Amino acid sequence: MIVTAQNSPRILVTGGAGFLGSHLCDRLIADGARVICLDNLYTGSLANIAHLRGHERFEFVEHDVIEPYSFEVDQIYNLACPASPPHYQRDPIFTMKTSVFGAINALELAKRTGARVFQASTSEVYGDPKVHPQPESYWGHVNPIGVRSCYDEGKRAAETLFFDYQRVHGVDIRVARIFNTYGPRMDPNDGRVVSNFIVQALRGEAITIYGDGTQTRSFCYVDDLVDGMDRLMNCHLDSFDPVNLGNPVELTIKQVAERVLRSYGVGGSIEYRPLPSDDPTQRQPDISRAQELLDWTPMTPFADGLERTASYFSRLLNPKLVLSREPMEIRGG
Numbered sequence: 001m002i003v004t005a006q007n008s009p010r011i012l013v014t015g016g017a018g019f020l021g022s023h024l025c026d027r028l029i030a031d032g033a034r035v036i037c038l039d040n041l042y043t044g045s046l047a048n049i050a051h052l053r054g055h056e057r058f059e060f061v062e063h064d065v066i067e068p069y070s071f072e073v074d075q076i077y078n079l080a081c082p083a084s085p086p087h088y089q090r091d092p093i094f095t096m097k098t099s100v101f102g103a104i105n106a107l108e109l110a111k112r113t114g115a116r117v118f119q120a121s122t123s124e125v126y127g128d129p130k131v132h133p134q135p136e137s138y139w140g141h142v143n144p145i146g147v148r149s150c151y152d153e154g155k156r157a158a159e160t161l162f163f164d165y166q167r168v169h170g171v172d173i174r175v176a177r178i179f180n181t182y183g184p185r186m187d188p189n190d191g192r193v194v195s196n197f198i199v200q201a202l203r204g205e206a207i208t209i210y211g212d213g214t215q216t217r218s219f220c221y222v223d224d225l226v227d228g229m230d231r232l233m234n235c236h237l238d239s240f241d242p243v244n245l246g247n248p249v250e251l252t253i254k255q256v257a258e259r260v261l262r263s264y265g266v267g268g269s270i271e272y273r274p275l276p277s278d279d280p281t282q283r284q285p286d287i288s289r290a291q292e293l294l295d296w297t298p299m300t301p302f303a304d305g306l307e308r309t310a311s312y313f314s315r316l317l318n319p320k321l322v323l324s325r326e327p328m329e330i331r332g333g
């Protein structure tokens with residue numbers, strides 16, 4: 001069949017003006033879909049989707065997912081939710097409402113239209129994990145009343161809603177547990193570690209390590225992640241179980257700081273700050289399920305992803321800045 005603007009699939013992306021959402025919109029448009037990008041611009045930005053505005057298959061709708069919405073669609077990607085700790089802690093009640101009402105509104109639309117619906121869940125459902133690396137079968141170790149709970153428990157409640165709508169109403173669900181992802185279009189004031197460190201290094205400021213930097217994360221480049229999302233949305237499933245999506249190469253935060261400083265620093269140093277409460281001590285995805293089900297493995301080494309991200313920030317912050325990069329020792333992927 002020849003795909004035209006009239007018969008191509010219609011796909012809703014909530015949170016489509018954010019970091020991940022805007023890359024997903026790019027991918028869907030490139031694949032020939034008609035895309036509705038719905039966002040209230042809480043942490044997202046019109047700049048992220050400026051290049052798509054005016055495209056005949058792209059539409060932007062400013063709307064808050066806490067309030068119901070209705071479109072005729074074939075697929076829904078539910079990404080709307082602040083994702084960086086400073087942003088989701090700024091108004092924790094709004095964060096919880098976004099997760100819970102946002103999930104209900106996406107699921108109600110899926111129920112009415114028969115659309116397949118994808119939930120951007122998170123490694124935060126594992127909390128401060130006592131099982132390492134984390135397989136999907138692990139139920140997690142989450143503080144229900146701490147400063148991160150609005151996000152962690154909100155995302156856990158959203159997963160519960162997804163599985164109850166599946167069992168009760170037969171909704172066709174996809175649940176991805178996304179681990180730390182980075183890349184161009186992160187907001188320079190986002191507050192997450194990779195963007196913070198690169199922006200600090202490029203500005204010649206001290207790199208701020210929270211705690212002693214021995215805590216670990218595993219970082220996935222955005223293009224790999226979007227590829228995994230696309231594969232999960234469009235694969236055949238025998239069970240609706242969640243799927244971890246992330247890069248299993250684990251780094252300490254101190255290692256990340258040293259690499260960024262060495263490659264992009266312009267005279268900066270490292271400054272230690274207090275560790276935020278409930279900050280997970282370790283995190284690494286077990287991606288066996290994604291590898292078997294989706295034939296998916298992240299391909300981008302951290303050094304390469306870091307370079308692309310640093311180039312983006314250097315253009316954003318100062319178009320005249322010239323990047324110096326030295327080879328990095330560990331190349332994950």
Ligand code: NAD
Nearest residue numbers: 015017018019020040041042043044064065080081083181
């Ligand atoms: P982001 O903050 O860049 O994007 C979130 C988007 O959702 C923004 O455009 C924001 O304006 C929008 N939004 C927030 N609340 C909304 C509301 N009530 N109504 C409508 N729009 C709303 O963050 P991101 O990194 O792109 O994350 C996207 C999704 O992926 C989130 O659901 C996040 O929890 C999930 N996730 C991301 C990561 C990661 O490392 N990037 C990891 C795990 C899960």
Ligand code: UDP
Nearest residue numbers: 085191192193194196208209210215253279
């Ligand atoms: N972090 C840090 N300095 C920063 C920002 C974050 O040391 O400027 C640490 C943070 O305490 C955490 C890790 O880096 O241990 C990852 O933080 P991020 O907010 O990116 O993601 P999350 O904690 O949600 O995985």
